[in-house]
Amino acid sequence: MTDDRALLSAIRTRDQEALDALYEQYSGLVYTVCLRVLECPADAEDALIDTFWQVWTKPEQYDSTRGAVPTYLAMIARSRALDLRRSRSAESNRRDQAKPVDGIAPTETDGEMTIDPTVLQEEESDQVHGALASLTPEQREAIRMSFYNGLSHQEIAQALQIPVGTIKSRLRQGLIQLREHFRTSGEEPLS
Amino acid sequence: MSSKELGELTLLYVVDALDEDERRVIDNRLSRGCPETIGALAEAQAVVGKLPIQEPRITPSPRARERLRSRVERSRSLPTAPDPASDLPSVPETRPEVPPAPGRPADSPPHGRRPSPRLRDRYPLAIAAVVSMVLTGALMAILVVPALFDQRGQLQSLQAVVDQMKDDMLAYVDDLERLRDHDQVRQAMDQMLSSPALRVISLRALENAGEENLGWLYWDPASKRCRIYAEHFERPEGGRFRLALITEDEREILGATFTFDDSGRSFFDITLPENGIDSPNQFASVRVLHDDSEEEETEDVLGRPILGGSFH
Numbered sequence: 326m327t328d329d330r331a332l333l334s335a336i337r338t339r340d341q342e343a344l345d346a347l348y349e350q351y352s353g354l355v356y357t358v359c360l361r362v363l364e365c366p367a368d369a370e371d372a373l374i375d376t377f378w379q380v381w382t383k384p385e386q387y388d389s390t391r392g393a394v395p396t397y398l399a400m401i402a403r404s405r406a407l408d409l410r411r412s413r414s415a416e417s418n419r420r421d422q423a424k425p426v427d428g429i430a431p432t433e434t435d436g437e438m439t440i441d442p443t444v445l446q447e448e449e450s451d452q453v454h455g456a457l458a459s460l461t462p463e464q465r466e467a468i469r470m471s472f473y474n475g476l477s478h479q480e481i482a483q484a485l486q487i488p489v490g491t492i493k494s495r496l497r498q499g500l501i502q503l504r505e506h507f508r509t510s511g512e513e514p515l516s
Numbered sequence: 517m518s519s520k521e522l523g524e525l526t527l528l529y530v531v532d533a534l535d536e537d538e539r540r541v542i543d544n545r546l547s548r549g550c551p552e553t554i555g556a557l558a559e560a561q562a563v564v565g566k567l568p569i570q571e572p573r574i575t576p577s578p579r580a581r582e583r584l585r586s587r588v589e590r591s592r593s594l595p596t597a598p599d600p601a602s603d604l605p606s607v608p609e610t611r612p613e614v615p616p617a618p619g620r621p622a623d624s625p626p627h628g629r630r631p632s633p634r635l636r637d638r639y640p641l642a643i644a645a646v647v648s649m650v651l652t653g654a655l656m657a658i659l660v661v662p663a664l665f666d667q668r669g670q671l672q673s674l675q676a677v678v679d680q681m682k683d684d685m686l687a688y689v690d691d692l693e694r695l696r697d698h699d700q701v702r703q704a705m706d707q708m709l710s711s712p713a714l715r716v717i718s719l720r721a722l723e724n725a726g727e728e729n730l731g732w733l734y735w736d737p738a739s740k741r742c743r744i745y746a747e748h749f750e751r752p753e754g755g756r757f758r759l760a761l762i763t764e765d766e767r768e769i770l771g772a773t774f775t776f777d778d779s780g781r782s783f784f785d786i787t788l789p790e791n792g793i794d795s796p797n798q799f800a801s802v803r804v805l806h807d808d809s810e811e812e813e814t815e816d817v818l819g820r821p822i823l824g825g826s827f828h
Contacts, residue, residue: 341588348581353573360574370580377584382591392558396565400530403568453570471531472567478533493533500527504563 329394337384344381347394352377354395355402361473362406368413372406379405407475456506464499467492517541522553526560708736708743717802719744733759733802742786744774759786762801 329350335343355376359369379401380387387397457465470481478496482489517525528534529542545553708714717733732745744759756775760768774784 339592341585341592344588345581345585348584352581353575354568354571356576356580357571357574358568361568361571366577370576370583373576373580374584374587378587381588388558392562392565395569396562399565399568400561453566456566457570468531468567471533472564475532478528493528496531496533497524497528500531500560500563501524503566504523504527504559507563507566 330389333380333384333387333389333394336381344377347380348377351395351398355398358399358402358473359406362403362475363410368409369406372402372409375405375409376402403472403475410475452507456503459506460499460502461495464495464502467495468499468503471496519552519556522556523559526553526556527563529557530560530564704739704741708739708741709734711736711738713738719746719802740787742772743783744786745783746776747782760803762803768803 329347332343332347332350336347352373356369356373359372359376360366363369363372376398380398387394460468466485467478467481470476470484471478476484478492479489481487481496482492485492525534525538525542529539534542542553542557546557713736715735715737717735719731719733731748734743734745736742742759756773758773762768772786774786
């Protein structure tokens with residue numbers, strides 16, 4: 326973690342090797358987020374590059390006191406991917422379908438977000454997996470559609486044909502539960 | 517707003533799941549730099565940002581890394597904006613000492629063609645403007661051109677558009693050439709129709725048809741052009757016809773062909789051969805005949821000869 330922050334600090338000094346190292350370490354994470362959002366490898370590659378380009382050109386945006394580098398990168402990746410998808414809104418119909426991508430789909434049961442334990446990044450993944458496992462399938466589904474599909478609670482409600490209030494409640498309760506899980510599991514979300 | 521409420525709202529804020537008024541509340545607090553809101557938002561981002569941590573990682577293609585490196589290197593190779601004051605060539609301080617002209621101050625230019633000090637003061641500004649323009653051009657070339665070529669798909673699309681434009685242009689040229697040819701004919705016929713020598717011949721049946729007018733022949737002896745109006749001609753299928761000028765002793769002295777087509781037009785422009793028909797007095801009648809008749813005695817279009825009638 327400290328190394329990550331050192332890399333960000335080096336990037337502030339225009340150290341290209343630091344950017345390379347950061348890419349080496351997190352391009353998989355960033356690309357995975359982009360691919361989940363965009364469902365298209367070529368678009369995901371564009372969003373991946375946009376993400377690291379943002380890190381390179383605006384390294385000051387990262388505040389080390391506010392979070393870990395991977396979560397910071399994941400949020401940038403999601404934003405860039407959603408921006409790209411909105412800009413290609415001709416394909417917006419697929420938002421209603423929110424289909425998983427072949428080959429990268431998590432092991433899905435009743436549309437929930439679960440994991441393939443053979444490919445995960447050990448401890449941290451286990452913690453997140455544990456946090457997700459504490460949610461109901463409905464909460465996981467709502468969070469998945471919100472995070473990866475960038476849908477508003479109204480859009481999720483429309484897609485699932487469920488009242489908006491119900492979706493909002495599921496999102497709120499699910500996210501609160503995740504946060505509490507991280508707090509009580511001893512993991513420091515902000516570290 | 518309690519800390520608990522703020523924590524909940526910021527979680528929903530991060531995933532864009534707030535109502536408009538709720539979002540406005542958070543935006544306002546952030547714009548005021550509220551530390552509690554900023555902290556809650558950071559925690560919310562950290563929570564939500566962890567979601568993909570558990571995802572199976574997918575490795576991007578090596579090409580992505582190369583694209584990123586290429587973009588970074590291009591940005592690094594860009595020249596930084598020059599400091600106009602420091603980058604401008606310095607003006608030599610030493611100048612040959614020229615004795616001042618009588619009555620001229622010692623620091624005035626040695627001769628009247630030197631620019632005024634006020635104008636010379638503008639040199640750095642002008643040079644800075646030129647340097648800025650050159651750098652802007654270089655910047656555009658470095659940023660825009662590679663970016664274009666980087667988008668291979670866009671380039672291919674552009675090529676397709678160019679090819680289509682080329683095809684369209686060639687078709688347009690063909691149309692222009694046809695129009696030009698058509699226009700030349702039209703101009704020639706306009707010239708014929710406005711000729712003072714124009715003769716108009718009423719086409720009537722030679723026999724047994726009374727005074728019924730079946731068409732007109734416009735003939736300009738000067739240009740040797742004819743236009744035949746054949747509205748009332750019967751039109752046998754596939755008919756190719758011949759306009760014949762007939763003498764009093766029934767000799768055909770000149771002929772030209774025309775064909776009814778599917779366009780529905782009923783007039784035909786005919787250029788007669790150049791062999792010396794200068795006056796309507798040289799022929800007694802015109803006839804329109806089936807051109808494909810192999811018989812010695814050609815069959816009239818109307819089943820009867822057509823008389824070249826009165827001249828107007």
